[in-house]
Structures are given as C-alpha cells and as structure tokens.
Amino acid sequence: MSGQPERVAVVIEDDADIRNLLEAILAQAGFSCYTAADGVEGIAAVREYKPILTTLDISLPGIDGFEVARRIRAFSMSYIIMLSARDEEIDTLMGLDAGADDYLTKPFRPRELRARIEAMLRRYHQSPPTIEVSAARPAGGTAQASAPAPVVTEVEPEDDDSGWLTHNGLRINADMWLCDLDGAPLELTRSEFDLLLAIMQGQRRVISKDSLALELRGEYGSSGYVSDSDRRAVEVHMANLRRKLNDPVSKPRYIETVRGVGYRLAEPD
Template sequence: MPNGSPAAESPPEPGRVAVVIEDDADIRNLLQAILEQAGFSTHACEDGAVGIEAIRTYQPILTTLDISLPGIDGFEVARQIRSFSTTYIIMLSARDEEIDTLMGLDAGADDYLTKPFRPRELRARIEAMLRRYHASTAEQEAPPPTPVGTVVPAPAGTAETADTAAVEPEEPGWLSHNGLRINEEMWLCDVDGSPVELTRSEFDLLLAIMQGARRVISKESLALELRGDYATTGYVSDSDKRAVEVHMANLRRKLNDPVGSPRFIETVRGVGYRLADARRAARR
C-alpha cells in the first residue's frame, strides 16, 4: 500500500489531462489525488479496455498504468495504447524484478515505478515529465533556435570525436541525417519521407543524438535527459542505463536501423551513442 498523503490539490491547468488505469480502489484514489494536486484533470478506469477507450477520448499527456489488471494485463494495454497515442506512460507494479521493468519499457512504457511507492517520488517523476513537456511546448512557440546544420556544443557527459561533422542543412526547424529527419518544434520524425511514430522517450533520445551529431553521448547523459535533469549531474543506476538501452532498441526497430550495420545511430560500445558515419551508411 502506498504511504504518505498528498497535499491540497491545485485547480486543473488547461491541457493537463491524465488517465489512471488501476483496479485497486485505494491506489486509484491516491493516484487521482496526487495528479489533481499536480494540476491535472484526471479520468480513472478500473480495467485496461476502459482505459484504452479513455485515452482515445481524452487524449491525456500522462497515463499511469497498473500491470496486474483484470482481463487485459498492463503489458498488452501499453502495446495497444502505443498503436495510437504518445501519452507518457508510467507503469506501476508490485513486481520489482529487472525483467519486469524491461518488459514494461519494451511494451511502450516511458517509466516504471514499483509498489509500494512514495507519493513524493511519483510526484517528482511527474514533474520531470512536465518539465520536458513544457520545454517542448515553449520551443514550439519561440522563434527558431540555432540554424539547422550548425554544430551544437556537446551536452554534459559527452565525448568529443575527431569526426564532428554537423547534421545535414535542412529547412528551418528540421534536423536531417542520411534520410532521417526530426523536428523538435512540431514533434515529427520521418525516414525517407515516411512518418515514424515515436514515444516521448524515444523522441527525446533521438533528438539528443541528432543534436550531438558525431559526438558520443553517454548512456548516463541520456538517462538524465529522460529524467528531466537537464545539464545537471546525478546518480545514474545500472537500471537507468538498461532503460536507455531498451528505449534505444525500440527506437532502432522503428527506424529499421540494425546495430550491426547502422544507417542512423551508431553504438560506441561501453560509452554511448552517436550518429552513424554518413559515408559508411552510403555504402550499405
């Protein structure tokens, strides 16, 4: 049973919608209270099928999802949600084995939290997600940043390489490399003109790598990016790094980008990731 009690709630903010999919009434009520305290308008569901329809109807930016649901389990619910929605999924479960965490992320979850959980910890993860969401929203409303094709300074925790060619110049707002394009302002990604649907975590990882060009970006830096700890240092566990690996594997699958002969993303073993060499990719 979760411990602690949330403080008085704030009025819902425009566009801040959440769906709670949880069959335990006590936990469901607690999750609603935490989310309403954070300014969300919430919609609670007791089973996966109803939860899927709620996401179609309300188009939430955040969804909390229990694994042990009646009927359809949380893993299958996450897979179905991912077929039509980019809502940020926080999966909740009493299972604390690493394989369960990896299965949840592989099914499409962005984050995984074990029960019993502290309301304060869940709130912190929600706030980290909101920082990323508001940052992307603010960038959509702001004038275009550094011109596309300019070498971006390496993020904290990245290693400089001899080959630091920038991504290809593109139309304003787009970063392009070997036929892969990404637009941070419009939250779009395509390969050879065909759109690619990415989760928020996959999009953030790809954007960080595209902005880094041929600089190697460490798994630690990418884990901090996913947590919303921008330009800061912090503890990164093996589980955090494994989560990055799972998200990267899902991203590669969607981009049809095999590890052995990458067109877009190159793995630097034991360090992290960078954009693949354009010349090498052209010889594929």
C-alpha cells in the same frame, strides 16, 4: 515544444484505494484526471481524452498492463508510467519494451511519483536542451554523467531552415514534435523521440548512457545519480528505437553504439 500542453491524465488501476490516491496526486499537480478500472476501459479513456500522462497498473483484470501499453502505443504518444508490485528487472524491461516510458514499483511514495511527473513535464515545456556529450574512451571504460565533457548546443540543420534536423533520410523537428523516415511518418514514444533528438543534436559526438538517462529524467546537464537500471532503460528504449528505424547494430545507418561509452549519429551516406 512551444506552448504548454493541457494537463490531462488517465489512471488505469483496478485497486480503488490506489486509484483514488493517484487521482489525488495528479489533481494536486494540476491535472484533469480520468480513471479506469480495467484495461479495455483504460484504452477507451486514453483514446477519448488524449492525455499527456497515463499511469498504468500491470496486474489488471482481463488484459494485463503490458498488452494495454502495446495497444495504447498503437495510437497515442501519452507518457506512460507503469506501476507494479513486481520489482524484478525483467518486469521493468518488459514494461519498457511494451511501450512504457517509466516504471515505478509499488508501494511508491507520492513524492517520488510527483517528482517523476514534474520531470516529465519539464521535458515538454522547455526548448530543445543542450546535450552533454562525452569524449570517446577505450572499450570497457565507464562514462559518468559528472565527467568533464564538451557541451553541444542545438545543431542547426545544414540544408533546412524550418527547424528540421536531417540525417540519411531521417528527419526530426522538436518544435512540431514530428519525425519521418524517407518521407513516411515515424511513430515514436516520448522517450524514443527525446533520445533520437539528443543523438541527432549531438551529431558525431558520443553521448553517454548516463547523460541520456538524465535527459529522460529531465535533469540534463546535472551530475545526478544514475543507476544500472537507468542505463538499462536507456538500452531498452534505444533497442526499440532501432527496431522502428530498421537500423541494425552491426551496420547502423542512424545510431552508432560506441562500446563502453554511449551513442552517436552514424556517418552520413
């Protein structure tokens, strides 16, 4: 995206000590920060202040964080980092499925939160990245982000010189942060947008889950460590993206899964 968005954040947290800590961390990172102690107040704050970042506790009075995330997603593309003392994988998956972009377990280290925030900001301040793609491997093989792979630079749209990438009626524009399907606007989360952009840039070349996980962390092109939970997060975001595209795995029109390897753009109609 061109230009840098204003650093506005909303903290939705009922614990006053943690709320103050988050506000201090975000202020140090250069954010104007607004806080809310419950879900209803938090939703109103997101609607009013239009933050690029929202931190969201799961265990809130009244409506819980999962429902808050779903309601925020109905009108906002704010990058949501969900915070919770729950460390079970199912809680992480439920948070991502509700619309969160990232999930951090309490107690968290301020340095780790700052690192995730800065990675998120790097994704929006830079031009569309080059995407590391993996050559196809037999089913059941493991694709590692550090494995040698060709690099594909941004693909120019075949029939459109205005910055749009197109495929089977699906269009995406990284500079304008817009996506539409058969002429109708498609509402995507930040992470879903980045994943779809990566797939469309890669075209028919396979992009590994590891490379996509690093892309979501703002570390594309690196050989950083990728955990099983990172790969699972990519799978959850991809499943949510497919639902919005009405794109079944068994007969994909947009995103094709290459078992044991990763994802690539489906064949054109």
